[in-house]
Amino acid sequence: MTTLLTVEDLRVTFPTRQGPSEVVRGVSFTLGRERLGIVGESGSGKSQTGRAILGLTPPPGKAMAKVLDFDGIDLRAASPATWRTLRGARMSMVMQDPKFSLNPVMTIGRQLMEALKFGATQPRSEAKARAIAMLEAVQIRDPERVFRAYPHELSGGMGQRAMIAMMLVTEPDLLIADEPTSALDVTVQVEVLRILDRLVAERGMGLIFISHDLRLVSSFCDRVLVMYAGRVVEELKASELKQAQHPYTRGLMNCLPQIEGGQRPLPVLERDAAWAR
Amino acid sequence: MTALSRREWLLSDQPKSRRQARLGQVYRTWLAFRSNWLAMVGLAIVLILILVAVLADVIAPFDPVIGGDLRTERFLPPLSEGHLFGTDDLARDIFSRIVHGSRLTLMVVVLVAVIATPIGLLVGTTSGYFGGWTDTVLMRVTDIFLAFPRLILALAFVAALGPGIENAIIAIAITSWPPYARLARAETLTIRDSDYISAARLQGASSARILWYHITPLCLSSVIIRVTLDMAGIILTAAGLGFLGLGAQPPQPEWGAMIASGRRFLIDQWWVATVPGIAIFIVSLGFNLLGDGLRDVLDPKARK
Amino acid sequence: MGEVMLSVESLGVTFTRGGDTVRAVRGVSFDVARGESFGIVGESGSGKSTVLRAICGLAPTSAGRIALGGQTLATPRPATFYRQVQMVFQDPYASLHPRHTVDKVLSEPLAIHGFSDREARIEQALADVGLGPSFRFRYPHQLSGGQRQRVAVARALILEPQILLLDEPTSALDASIQAEVLNLLDRLRAERGLTYLMVSHDLAVVAHMCERLIVMQHGLAVEELTRAALAAHRAETDYTRALLAASAGYTPATA
Ligand SMILES: Nc1ncnc2c1ncn2[C@@H]1O[C@H](COP(=O)(O)OP(=O)(O)OP(=O)(O)O)[C@@H](O)[C@H]1O
Ligand SMILES: Nc1ncnc2c1ncn2[C@@H]1O[C@H](COP(=O)(O)OP(=O)(O)OP(=O)(O)O)[C@@H](O)[C@H]1O
Ligand SMILES: [Mg+2]
Ligand SMILES: [Mg+2]
Numbered sequence: 001m002t003t004l005l006t007v008e009d010l011r012v013t014f015p016t017r018q019g020p021s022e023v024v025r026g027v028s029f030t031l032g033r034e035r036l037g038i039v040g041e042s043g044s045g046k047s048q049t050g051r052a053i054l055g056l057t058p059p060p061g062k063a064m065a066k067v068l069d070f071d072g073i074d075l076r077a078a079s080p081a082t083w084r085t086l087r088g089a090r091m092s093m094v095m096q097d098p099k100f101s102l103n104p105v106m107t108i109g110r111q112l113m114e115a116l117k118f119g120a121t122q123p124r125s126e127a128k129a130r131a132i133a134m135l136e137a138v139q140i141r142d143p144e145r146v147f148r149a150y151p152h153e154l155s156g157g158m159g160q161r162a163m164i165a166m167m168l169v170t171e172p173d174l175l176i177a178d179e180p181t182s183a184l185d186v187t188v189q190v191e192v193l194r195i196l197d198r199l200v201a202e203r204g205m206g207l208i209f210i211s212h213d214l215r216l217v218s219s220f221c222d223r224v225l226v227m228y229a230g231r232v233v234e235e236l237k238a239s240e241l242k243q244a245q246h247p248y249t250r251g252l253m254n255c256l257p258q259i260e261g262g263q264r265p266l267p268v269l270e271r272d273a274a275w276a277r
Numbered sequence: 278m279t280a281l282s283r284r285e286w287l288l289s290d291q292p293k294s295r296r297q298a299r300l301g302q303v304y305r306t307w308l309a310f311r312s313n314w315l316a317m318v319g320l321a322i323v324l325i326l327i328l329v330a331v332l333a334d335v336i337a338p339f340d341p342v343i344g345g346d347l348r349t350e351r352f353l354p355p356l357s358e359g360h361l362f363g364t365d366d367l368a369r370d371i372f373s374r375i376v377h378g379s380r381l382t383l384m385v386v387v388l389v390a391v392i393a394t395p396i397g398l399l400v401g402t403t404s405g406y407f408g409g410w411t412d413t414v415l416m417r418v419t420d421i422f423l424a425f426p427r428l429i430l431a432l433a434f435v436a437a438l439g440p441g442i443e444n445a446i447i448a449i450a451i452t453s454w455p456p457y458a459r460l461a462r463a464e465t466l467t468i469r470d471s472d473y474i475s476a477a478r479l480q481g482a483s484s485a486r487i488l489w490y491h492i493t494p495l496c497l498s499s500v501i502i503r504v505t506l507d508m509a510g511i512i513l514t515a516a517g518l519g520f521l522g523l524g525a526q527p528p529q530p531e532w533g534a535m536i537a538s539g540r541r542f543l544i545d546q547w548w549v550a551t552v553p554g555i556a557i558f559i560v561s562l563g564f565n566l567l568g569d570g571l572r573d574v575l576d577p578k579a580r581k
Numbered sequence: 582m583g584e585v586m587l588s589v590e591s592l593g594v595t596f597t598r599g600g601d602t603v604r605a606v607r608g609v610s611f612d613v614a615r616g617e618s619f620g621i622v623g624e625s626g627s628g629k630s631t632v633l634r635a636i637c638g639l640a641p642t643s644a645g646r647i648a649l650g651g652q653t654l655a656t657p658r659p660a661t662f663y664r665q666v667q668m669v670f671q672d673p674y675a676s677l678h679p680r681h682t683v684d685k686v687l688s689e690p691l692a693i694h695g696f697s698d699r700e701a702r703i704e705q706a707l708a709d710v711g712l713g714p715s716f717r718f719r720y721p722h723q724l725s726g727g728q729r730q731r732v733a734v735a736r737a738l739i740l741e742p743q744i745l746l747l748d749e750p751t752s753a754l755d756a757s758i759q760a761e762v763l764n765l766l767d768r769l770r771a772e773r774g775l776t777y778l779m780v781s782h783d784l785a786v787v788a789h790m791c792e793r794l795i796v797m798q799h800g801l802a803v804e805e806l807t808r809a810a811l812a813a814h815r816a817e818t819d820y821t822r823a824l825l826a827a828s829a830g831y832t833p834a835t836a
Contacts, residue, residue: 041755042726097674104467141626141799145601152470153598156671156749157625157782182752183671185625185782186827187820193831212755219830255760257789259828260812265764266789269757290723291715298682298718472676476736479637480690481663490689494680 004174004206005031005053008067012048012230015060024048024063025230031174033204035197037217037238040227041252041269046210047096049227050176053208054093055083070174088115091174092167096210101163102151108135108162109147115166134165139191156183164192168199175199176208181216193220214241214253226252229276248275309574316570322563329376330383337373341530344368352546362552365535366542367528371549374530375556381531382560385446385515386508392450394504397457402492404458405465406484416462423455427510428517435523442515442531445524449514453507457500464496498575505568509561516557532557586615586650586776587636587666587744593644594628594635594800605631607800608645615743618770618777620787622824623797629780630671632797633746636778637668649744664694667737668746672753673729677721683707683732684717690740706735710765727758734765747779751786763789784828788812796821 012024024045029036038046052063055075068075070091073082095101103111112131116122122130128147135143138161151159160183167175177196181189197220199205211217217224218241226234226249234246244250251269288305292298310316329336338359344350350368353360362371404415422430427449434448435441468474469492477491516533518524525531527538532553539550594606606628613619621629634640636647638658647654649665670676677686687706691699707717710731721729730750737745750766751759763786770777781787787794788811796804796818804818816822826832 041757097672104470105463142603145603148599148601153596153603155626155630156752161625183625183749183782185623185824186784187823188625190827190831194833197833214756215830219832252756255756257760257763257785259785259788259814259825261788261808264789265767266760268760268764290719292718293714295682295684295718298684298720302720472670472672473678475634475639476668476670476676476733477678477689478639479663479668480736480740481660481693482689486693491678 003030003032004071006067006069007031007053008065010049010052010063010065010068012045012052012057012061012063023061023230024052027225027227027230027232029225029232029235031206031208033200033206034223035200035207035209035221037221037224038208038210038227039212039214039217039224039252041212044227045230046227047178050093050178050208050210053176054087054091056093088172089170090172091176092170092172093176094163094167094178094180096178102159104151106150107147108149108151108154112147112162112166112169116169130169131165134169135162137168137195138162138165139188140165157185157188160184161188161192164195168195171199171203172205174206174208176210178210179212180209182211182213189216215256218242231276233275246275247272306574310570313570313573315566316573319563319566319568319570322559323567326379326383326560326563330379333376333380337370337376339370339373341369341374341377342528345370352542352549354546355548355552363546363548365539365549366546371535371552374535375532375553378530378532378535378553378556379560381442381525381529382512382515382557384442385449385511386564388446389450389453389511390504390508392447393454394457394500396450397454398461398493398496398500400454401458401461401463402465402488402496405462406469406488406492408469412462415458419455419458422452423459425452427452428514431514431518432521432523435518440523440526442519442525442529445515445518448518449511453511456507457503460503461496461500464499465492468492468495498571502568502572502575505564505571508564508568512557512561512564583614583616585612586617587613587778588648588651589632589636589645590648591645592632592635592642592647594631594640595643596641605640605800606635609795609797609800609802610645611795611802611805613744613776613778615776616770616774617793618779618791620791620794621778621780621797622782622784622787622794623803624799624820625782627797628800629797630748633668633748633778633780636746637666638662660694663690663742664740665742666744666746667740667742669730669733669737669748669750671749673726673733674753676733677729679721682718682720683712683724686732686736687739690736694740702739706739709738709769710735711761725758727754727761730754730758730762731765734762734769738769742775744776744778747777749781750779752782759786766790784811784824796824 008028010024010027011022013020013022027049038049040046051057055078057063065076109131113127116127116131132143132147135146140146140158140161146154146158146162154162160180164180181192184192196207200207209217209221218238221238224236224238224241225232226246228248234244234249236244254267255269257266286297287301289301292301344367347368350364351366353364355361355363357363360370360372362375364370400415400419404412430452431448434451435444438444474487474491477487515524519531519533520537522537525534527534535553536550543550590610591608592606593608596603596605609632621632623629631640635642638656654662684703687703688699691702696702704714707714712728712731751762754762769775779787779790788808792808794806795802798820804821814825816825
């Protein structure tokens, strides 16, 4: 399998008054044209890892790595001009907070068309047709209306799907999806995942799928990285997640409620200081 | 309490009282502000302006209005004995006039800020929050005010109300609120549909309460930044009106009027017009630097 | 079923803007008994949040009747309504005012309704949701997602309502924190005899929390189920069956 992205010893630090705090501490992995899942609890550094790959670490944070290579391009030394040709067109990211990431005073349609501008130039009517087709593809029932709607007029899940549509219109080679389906019901979720799956299988897109939903990741991804306190504590084949060794991974699995009924109260994760070392 | 522990108290992540939380927030903003030396220069200029205005009677060696001996003391050049900046055509000490003029400048700045900011905030947040009819009417009114160039509208007002510094201030205040209303409305539009506003409504908060406690604080910082940055323009407008003879009236030591009366002697007695020009320049620069610094610490969008 | 606390009868909600008309809810009916926990699941965009917002008077009701304790609710809602019904929003990152400390968030409803013993109530509310007094004067940006959602629950509970409307209270939280928040909600209901109306897209969460539920699709309630029926995968409609199947995880398209 061809390697699309190589990350070695990625570190992200934020300066604080108590000294620099490292929120991603030496993450290494390679990504081919496959589906890689990153799971872990809130604050474990999943989003910061994704952002660092795209060079979007929020200032004053700093990202460093021994190797950060995308399709032969060294991202560490990339100039702003290189980034412009990469971001949006070749690599994009679905951000975690759809309501935060969508502009509240611009219609969805205008924002989609804006995203299309990063891709090839084309007539307006064609761009609109593509935007609407993309909204349809993410299972939005009434794409014409949603095209004209403002973000607050959409349900939580529709906003999230609009975000996904926006990132997919340009057909990137690498997509980092940060909790892309957390507000979707399971049937729509499956459809959205199918789109991603198809892009991986047919167009050879590389996908990094960040999620806290273990059940979903284990059934959707090929490989899974489990993160805890900024570090990868376990790397597994997704299908073997149930046989995970690390107590943290096992704890995360146990917290999930079951349709068939289960323990009450739900077991909560007991953290061990040793995991963070 | 030692200095170190007071600092820790302020920066605590777990404040123990309302006061500590608020002071901590202010202190953090101050720390961020302090690290920007240009902003500190701006702040220093503004503080000096305030100090000079307050202590004008003590600082100024001569009376600003009554001149000295017209035969011997006219047009003394700068640095002549007793007259740091020289004297003007009526043998008045320019330094004393500048010092007293700072009061007028400060009065313009403060009154315009006190009049225009609340009007702008009120109109903007109300129109953004209620939308619909209210919005249409208020924004058309704003547009009308916005469509006139400020100096010309101020001229018209002064022409109608009669020249004088008070009327100039009113004219400037009335013409400077529309941009603030625009800004406040734009901010309000981005927050009025958010969940925390719905949550406030759900607790039974009245519209007035939501506007005042929930929306205004979020619009305030961007409006304050804008007002500070506008101050330079406002000072220049006031000086412009003074220059045109429609603002402060002689013999008031207003800086714009001083330039106007000094321009006749610009070639031979350059200092009469130049010194107040420099004063206007420095104070405008101070407000601009201060505004830029405030934007860096207060505006979360600019920080990103 | 015991005494009916909240009843919704053929509720319709229509939004209009410009030329667009959205019939977000098209005739939904259900009754929630006192002390019961009732769930709404369904397709994204099917109008689940809108039902909750309509009950609170935040969305325009175009048809039907909403009654609380047998009395039809007036629009706009009277002040006493907010003492009885409160809501927890979907996104903990969007539901707290960025410039208000936890203390301010909690004292605001008390000030609006003119309570006198505010100090004690705020401390109690924080203790109820398992946040210590050290959290009281923090700003939202100093809190994690789970802690924010706890503050939102505390805000909803501080007026001592009888009904809590929960809009996907855990969808933005990770598994370990979801477990904490669900346990918290469970405990509070047991202690105070609260009535819950809970929206979720996660069938497992609804099965864990609710005794009965309805399934919504395109603004309609397509099916009503009990917890036992859900656990046994006994569903009547195709859509519910599809939901149950999809809940098991992702399956690649067979076609
Ligand atoms: N701008 C920032 N300044 C300082 N620290 C930050 C900043 N952004 C994130 N962090 C810290 O970085 C750590 C990792 O954050 P990150 O957003 O990657 O978590 P996550 O794994 O995506 O969690 P979640 O599931 O909640 O999204 C957290 O502890 C967070 O507090
Ligand atoms: N203020 C509004 N103006 C116009 N349309 C709206 C408004 N609010 C909601 N809608 C529409 O109503 C429909 C139902 O939205 P609602 O938020 O109730 O969905 P939901 O079932 O909660 O979905 P999700 O699970 O994705 O949150 C959507 O089609 C949405 O676009
Ligand atoms: Mg994240
Ligand atoms: Mg919803």
